[in-house]
Amino acid sequence: MGVFTRFAEVLEDDDSTMSVKTALAIINRVWEEIDNEILASFDAETQVALAWFGSYGFEARSSGELITLATAKNTAINALFTAGVFSDLKGKTALTPRDKLPADWSPARDKTPTVWECVQHTARVLNAPDGGAESAGQLVAEMGARAPDARALVDRLFRIATEKGWASEALVYNQLAEEWPHLLDRASESGAPTPISGTGDLFA
Structure with a gap:
């Protein structure tokens, strides 16, 4: 964004003036791409834990919700318990x-x-x-x-x-x-x- 303070205008590919709103949208898109690349580098158990944390923090929820997340990441729910990432609360589960x-x-x-x-x-x-x-x-x-x-x-x-x-x-x-x-x-x-x-x- 510092470019906007150093130059009179910033141009699009077609030489039209780029707005700050457009620049922010591009920056956010790039950051999202970077975030997705970082997320993909994590092991599956960590990806499941991160998704759970983003929704519930360390709160306990129905085990069914963890099964859904684990299935989406092609991860066995037992692997999450064995790793110690999640705790089995008998019908519910939570991040340890x-x-x-x-x-x-x-x-x-x-x-x-x-x-x-x-x-x-x-x-x-x-x-x-x-x-x-x-x-x-x-x-x-x-x-x-x-x-x-x-x-x-x-x-x-x-x-x-x-x-x-x-x-x-x-x-x-x-x-x-x-x-x-x-x-x-x-x-x-x-x-x-x-x-x-x-x-x-x-x-x-």
């Missing part, structure tokens, strides 16, 4: 709250780690009495190639929480975004290969 996640989880030891787990466990460990930045940095180190997707998911979750007015959830992801560069530094210090940082930035 961070305070119910296993304290000893590690992406290096998990046979099928998901990007969703990477983000939620890192957020949990960062603020845990027995955790902190060093422990969270170790998780980032163990994520390996999943780290950029985890960082991108943090941005997406922050955006959703902000739009929904979920202040406490937005704060969790805002803090994680601010700490991420430091967690990467700690991951490097751990001796593990440094994960790619990704390009997401909540403050751009």
Whole structure:
């Protein structure tokens, strides 16, 4: 949008004057395309979790709604429970709250780690009495190639929480975004290969 402040006018392909409204529509379309590409890079379990979070947050709902989402992503509902992403509440289901996640989880030891787990466990460990930045940095180190997707998911979750007015959830992801560069530094210090940082930035 800075182009509009630097030049007298911005032209369309046919040399007619482009309006700010048209420019915003183009920008929004490009951002949507980028978002769709990022979403497609997530594992299926994370895609289901993200769709659920966007509608219900961590609220419990009928298991039938999860079955519908899982089917759309060609994912078995049992895989969502086994991964620990969702909790089976006998007729209802919900995303597993961070305070119910296993304290000893590690992406290096998990046979099928998901990007969703990477983000939620890192957020949990960062603020845990027995955790902190060093422990969270170790998780980032163990994520390996999943780290950029985890960082991108943090941005997406922050955006959703902000739009929904979920202040406490937005704060969790805002803090994680601010700490991420430091967690990467700690991951490097751990001796593990440094994960790619990704390009997401909540403050751009």
